Amino acid sequence: MGTQRRHAPTVVAASLLVLSAALPALAGSASMRETMFSVLLAIGLAASLNILLGYCGYASFGHVVFFGIGGYAGFYLVAVQGAHLATAIAGGGLVAGAFAAGLGAAILRLRGPHFALATIGVNEAVKALIVNIEPLGGPTGMNLNVSVFRAYGGAAGMLWAAYGTAAAIAVGAVVLGGLVRTSRFGLGLLVIREDEDAAAVLGVVAWRYKVGAYVLSAVFPGMLGALFFFKQGVIEPAGAFRLDLSVELLVMVMLGGAGTVLGPLVGAGSYQLLRSGLLTSDLEVLGVRIRDVQLAVAGALLLLVVQLVPAGLVGWARGRWLALRSRPA
Amino acid sequence: MWSETLLASTVDGLLIGVVYGLAALGLTLIFGVMNVVNLAHGPTMTLGMFGIYLSATKLGLHPFAGLVLVAAGGLLLGVGIYVVAVKRVIDAPHLASLLATFSVNLMIVGVATAIFSTSFRNLSHDLGVLRAGPIAVPGTRVAAALLAVAVAAALQVFLTRTRLGKYVRAVAANRAAAELVGIPSARVLALSFGIGTMLAATAGGLIALSLPFTVLSGGVYELKSFVIVVLGGLGNPLGALVGGVVLGLIEGIVPVFARATWVPVLEYGLFVLILLVRPSGLLGGGR
Amino acid sequence: MILHLHRVTKAFGGLVAVRDVTFAVAPGQIAGLIGPNGAGKTTLFNCINGVVPITAGRVELDGRAISGLPPHAVARLGLARTHQIVRPLKELTVRENTIAGACFGRERHGLKAAARLADEALERLELSSLAAVPAGNLTIAMKKRLELARALAAQPRLLLLDEVLAGLNATEVGQMVRTIRSIRESGVTIVMIEHIMHAVMALSDRVLVIDRGTLIADGEPKAVARDPAVIAAYLGKPSEPADADQDGVSPEAPR
Secondary structure, three states: OOHHHHHHHHHHHHHHHHHHHHHHHHHOOHHHHHHHHHHHHHHHHHHHHHHHHHHOOOOOOOOHHHHHHHHHHHHHHHHOOOOOHHHHHHHHHHHHHHHHHHHHHHHOOOOHHHHHHHHHHHHHHHHHHHHOOHHHOHHHOEEOOHHHHHHHOHHHHHHHHHHHHHHHHHHHHHHHHHHHHOOHHHHHHHHHHHOHHHHHHHOOOHHHHHHHHHHHHHHHHHHHHHHHHHHHOEEOHHHHOOHHHHHHHHHHHHHHOOOOOOHHHHHHHHHHHHHHHHHHOOOEEOOEEHHHHHHHHHHHHHHHHHHHOOOHHHHHHHHHHHHHHOOOO | OHHHHHHHHHHHHHHHHHHHHHHHHHHHHHHHHHOOOOOOHHHHHHHHHHHHHHHHHOOOOOHHHHHHHHHHHHHHHHHHHHHHHHHHHOOOOHHHHHHHHHHHHHHHHHHHHHHHOOOOEOOOOOOOEEEEOOEEEEHHHHHHHHHHHHHHHHHHHHHHHOHHHHHHHHHHHOHHHHHHOOOOHHHHHHHHHHHHHHHHHHHHHHHHHHOOEOOOHHHHHHHHHHHHHHHHOOOOHHHHHHHHHHHHHHHHHHHHHOOOOHHHHHHHHHHHHHHHHOOOOOOOOOO | OOEEEEEEEEEEOOEEEEEEEEEEEOOOOEEEEEOOOOOOHHHHHHHHOOOOOOOEEEEEEOOEEOOOOOHHHHHHOOEEEOOOOOOOOOOOEHHHHHHHHHHHOOOOOOHHHHHHHHHHHHHHOOOHHHOOOEHHHOOHHHHHHHHHHHHHHOOOOEEEEEOOOOOOOHHHHHHHHHHHHHHHHOOOEEEEEOOOHHHHHHHOOEEEEEEOOEEEEEEOHHHHHHOHHHHHHHHOOOOOOOOOOOOOOOOOOOO
């Protein structure tokens, strides 16, 4: 396994991401930029979740908690402390990572549905807690004064700056996913995913690997949260800890292929483009506007993926490729 | 005066808690039998709410007659969900069944939103007010709680006294062994999912008797059901009822002492804590 | 002594699965561990590598107490094992499985060094041609070999083999016996649970017999085979244990 071949998926993914992220800038299109912003955001989140879900096999249903916490940390830094966006993003990532380290040490002892339920509970508990914290704006949240954006070239300039930053973070998350996948650490995670008890017998210190994966999967979502809510100019508990977004992330990773480097990119990209396509479509089927039932269409799609291609698009393609290669054996 | 408020809140919490318990019973039954956490649980409750609402407003049925319709519909819906979404992934890793049932969740919410929008509905069925000393409770709440207890009791009788119910318990205890002695496990699994869904839909209907709701309300109650089944122990039917009452009491009593916004903090905090220190639930031991 | 068990007892609630077992294995030995089904052999392995905590007694590896250590710590001290019910990492390839053995075992190699060791181990077990195949797709016999390759890639000092011969045909048994011998010749100490009598008798320097959790015999294969207590407890009736014509001399049904 040469170094070049080992890193090929990462290089492909990063290049693909950089190229597609450049499109709106080249076209100078603001609407394209906003669509791509949501795609990049989803890719960054899905690639992060993939480290825990895909490599380590732990299905975090409440992963959005790191997005929300990072969002709140960053927003607080900007709105109250007057910090720069860069500081806010670093702070968001740091706080999310630190939270994951503490939380992971506790809840990664749980397996299967118990772990999934615990992550949901944590997300809801944090959301409910923030509602009660007045310095963070309580139930109504916080607002940014528009004048803050002046330092970033006004509202329009800020939007492009945020877009570029989102692209950079998304590339970072995908590259991190690739590096982990091809590392010794990543192999340890895969072993845990396959059989945690056997992993221990092989000498893998499971809890250390799991907490490591949890922290790595939380940092970029924290950074993206800080960026996203800065761009929005508002943050409130209901919007920061959206469980439905959390589950959508799982869907994206599964759609693309959990445990693969390209999977989150393919899954998040196609899912987001499909969603935005459905949302703006005037297509009618049997007198029903598809736009009105886009959620149901997304559900039907997920059902098909889970039932027919559980390995996801990339996983399926890779399986075909491996089968072809190992045929003589 | 203060103690009267407390008493009234306790009764209130108890009554709604029993209904929560019935919903959670549906969730825990499905988990107990086939190890699947049903993420379509909430929307099923929503459908129960709309079922009873529509049968009253469109068909002019009495809400209790509507409830029978809701229960029957819930049973069929559950069997349908099982066949379409769950059957093929039942032995796959947990994530597959979680996502399969969540896809059903999305489909129900998507279609229901398109039809009903997300505005509030209110059945406002009035059964008067029951008074006992200083306590006054709406009759619908009492009726809902009593019906919930009756349904739970009927389930207990079904599970322990009928052949089919014993099949369900056998499959829950050991599916492979049940198959070996000739129990048609495929049909029993479908039936169990149907019953679990029926309980959720019925509980939704009971909630709609006295509380306003939207298409998205089911999601809120789904989270409550998660908390309850964990309190009671995943897969433990009695635990679900006890957990429901505990949750109802927390919701009833805590606001007497603190701001109501602390209730969910306490609920979910407790939820995570129990998962960590007592994963088999307050009563210990599942099934 | 590389492995020393001192009065090891394991009770599950009221059930004593291993009772007061004491023995020691010298470096470079192959010790055969035999006994009827349910005698506590696999439980004893689990006690040695820390999968289950022992109730009483002490386990030493190279003079160092390892009882009470978690399995991963025991693995890092140079103990590797295979499982009676094979546990391949199904979605990883045969090569990745073996690399994992090398990576997290005694030496904790980086990926490159681990890959080299893995390739050697695969070569040795004649699995090289299957390196890119997902482990879940292998036949049982191949999975058994993979378990051994993975354990070997960890460069253990002590190797616990749990029924690596069960389910193999006569030719495969012959191959495996040669492989095990060559592993010992490379300096690895081996304790093996085995039901195929002629193989145990041929391979082992000494044989330990467990019955109902208790060690009832410990000695050279020939002596143990003649031991009346062993014949009574293990075989149920007097017979010739080293019958080369049959694999299944043992009284229980083959798995």
